[in-house]
Amino acid sequence: MSSATTRGVEKVQQAGNSALTQTGNIVQLFIDVARNIFVRPFQLREFIQQAWFIASVTILPTALIAIPFGAIVSLQTSSLIKQLGAESFTGAASVLIVLQQAAPIITSLLIAGAAGSAVAADLGSRTIREEIDAMRVLGINPIQRLVVPRVLAMVLVGALLNGLVCVVGIGGGYFFNVIVQNGTPGAYLASFGALAQLPDLYVATLKAAIFGVIAGVIAAYKGLTPKGGPKGVGEAVNQSVVITFLLLFFANLIITAVYLQIVPAKGS
Numbered sequence: 001m002s003s004a005t006t007r008g009v010e011k012v013q014q015a016g017n018s019a020l021t022q023t024g025n026i027v028q029l030f031i032d033v034a035r036n037i038f039v040r041p042f043q044l045r046e047f048i049q050q051a052w053f054i055a056s057v058t059i060l061p062t063a064l065i066a067i068p069f070g071a072i073v074s075l076q077t078s079s080l081i082k083q084l085g086a087e088s089f090t091g092a093a094s095v096l097i098v099l100q101q102a103a104p105i106i107t108s109l110l111i112a113g114a115a116g117s118a119v120a121a122d123l124g125s126r127t128i129r130e131e132i133d134a135m136r137v138l139g140i141n142p143i144q145r146l147v148v149p150r151v152l153a154m155v156l157v158g159a160l161l162n163g164l165v166c167v168v169g170i171g172g173g174y175f176f177n178v179i180v181q182n183g184t185p186g187a188y189l190a191s192f193g194a195l196a197q198l199p200d201l202y203v204a205t206l207k208a209a210i211f212g213v214i215a216g217v218i219a220a221y222k223g224l225t226p227k228g229g230p231k232g233v234g235e236a237v238n239q240s241v242v243i244t245f246l247l248l249f250f251a252n253l254i255i256t257a258v259y260l261q262i263v264p265a266k267g268s
Contacts, residue, residue, distance in 0.1 A: 025225075029143070030217045033151055036144040043149045050153035054115040058161060062110045066165040069106060070172030073097050075180070094173040099200040103165040104207035104252060111158050111212055112244040116219040119150050120240040123223025124233035132224065142224070151216030158212030159205050166204065203259045210255065211248050218244045 077093040123146065126132055135142045178185050222240035226232040 022221075026217060026221050029147075029221050029224075030213075032143050033148055033217060033220075036141065036148050037152070039141075039144050043145060046146070047149035047153055050119075050150050051156055053118070054111075054153050054157045055160070057114045057118065058110045058157065059164070061114065062106060062161050062165060063168050065106050065110070066102075066168035067172040069102055070094070070098060070169035071176040073102060073169070074173030074177045094177070095170055095196045096200065098169040098173065099166060099196060099204050100256070101252075102169055103162050103204050104211065105248075106165050106169075107158050107161045107208045108211035108215070108248040108252070109245070110161065111154055112215040112219075112248060113241055115154055115157070116215040116244055117237045117241055119154075119216065119219040120223040120237045121233060123147075123220060124226040124236050127224055127226055128229055128233060143220075147216075147220040147224075150220060151213060154212035154216040155209045156212075158208040158215075162205055162208035166201070197263075199259075199263045203255065203263075207252060207255055210251060214247050214251060215244045218247065 074094045077097065123132075126146075132142050135145065174185075174189075219240045222236040222243075223233075226236040228235070
């Protein structure tokens with residue numbers, strides 16, 4: 001075997017070992033966060049501040065994304081359903097898509113992109129300034145003091161943003177279907193219950209909460225382990241967003257598959 005091939009194999013092995021190590025560290029951080037949730041005193045002030053900050057940077061972008069997304073869903077489903085001759089189910093199909101997929105995905109993207117990057121940058125700057133080490137020296141657990149409030153804030157704001165996306169997305173779809181495509185308001189509203197059901201809203205909220213946990217833990221891990229000073233903080237922020245996006249879409253696939261197996265479709 002040539003030296004170039006040997007070096008290539010070694011690099012692949014190092015990359016695999018690094019990925020496995022990071023996966024183990026992230027799982028360990030998740031366990032530590034879950035354990036420290038019940039440690040008193042709970043950092044209520046930090047939790048409220050972080051929840052307010054995350055909400056302030058995500059509410060407006062979420063609403064602005066939900067409006068065109070709901071419009072696109074309504075326009076596309078209406079066009080397809082007209083070809084099938086089932087115009088009365090336009091509202092049901094639009095609501096089902098927004099509830100099950102659009103709302104959790106939009107929420108996850110905003111939580112990971114806006115809130116997750118901010119958390120990673122904040123914790124990363126604290127780490128390179130050695131504030132985290134100073135807290136440990138003083139006997140203060142940084143996970144209980146800093147990480148837990150941020151993760152819980154992401155969970156709370158994620159669930160609330162999911163509800164916002166549902167309302168705005170369905171409202172946008174209704175507007176474009178009725179005003180732009182000359183749909184019937186009564187038929188659109190009456191068809192809500194034809195395909196959609198209450199468990200769809202439950203699983204969407206559960207998805208948003210799980211996505212908040214994933215985004216919070218990944219952002220906290222990358223923020224607590226930057227390498228290379230300020231440049232490393234920027235790289236950690238980018239890595240946290242990319243890794244979170246990948247995990248969120250993978251988690252969405254698993255949750256959706258399990259949900260469709262457990263909860264039968266309405267009318268089936």
